[in-house]
Amino acid sequence: MENALKLEQVGEIARLTIDRPEKGNMLTLEMLDYLSSLIIDAGCDPDIKAISITSIGDDFCLGRDPDGAPEQAPKNGLEMREALTAPILGFYDAVRGADIPVVATVQGRAAGFGCAAAAVCDLTVAADDARFSLPEMKNNLPPTAAISAHIDRSMPKSVAWMVYSTDEIDAEMALAAGFVSQVVPASELYDRSNEVLGTITSRSRASLETCKTYLANARLMETPQASDYAANMLALVMSSK
Missing domain, CATH: 1.20.5 (Single alpha-helices involved in coiled-coils or other helix-helix interfaces)
Structure with a gap:
């Protein structure tokens, strides 16, 4: 798991990298718990002023990895909440609860949890070819957890469109919806993200x-x-x- 989630401190920046390109950077529930713990620890470190979340490969994150579901199916609603939704909501809480800005750098597709993760971060820099979607309703699964990440970040009707239509939207539409901070040419994505992180850490x-x-x-x-x-x-x- 640690090979798929990497933490490196560069100056006053905690750089978290999702390195699972062969799986579209999908995350298991166990990985989500670990990622949340890294964010919490970095946020409490007085030597850190910003947290960066990036990923390796063509896509930012295609959501939760279904292969990482619990071996035994939850017996009731309480067990289901604890087993399936607690790790997801824990990530959102970790980002919101960190004392310092969390910056997402998004390339390619961000779907399901990946879209919500991009949205919940304090700043989101996206490549002009990035794509965002909440496809859960294709399987009649209400994406309420993902919506909760957007609730204080995005325009309600924009989120409703993504939920009900299940359409993928481009980076400019995500910018208009409010959950992307800036759109840049793909070739300039990491330069711009690093520039923003440098500005933050100068404060x-x-x-x-x-x-x-x-x-x-x-x-x-x-x-x-x-x-x-x-x-x-x-x-x-x-x-x-």
């Missing part, structure tokens, strides 16, 4: 943590409370310098 960790916390919480507040929260957080950071 103080305290400022990065403050921005991520505010972006996550302010949207849940009424405007007056969000304004007060902004003033308090800014004052706290400035007074600590």
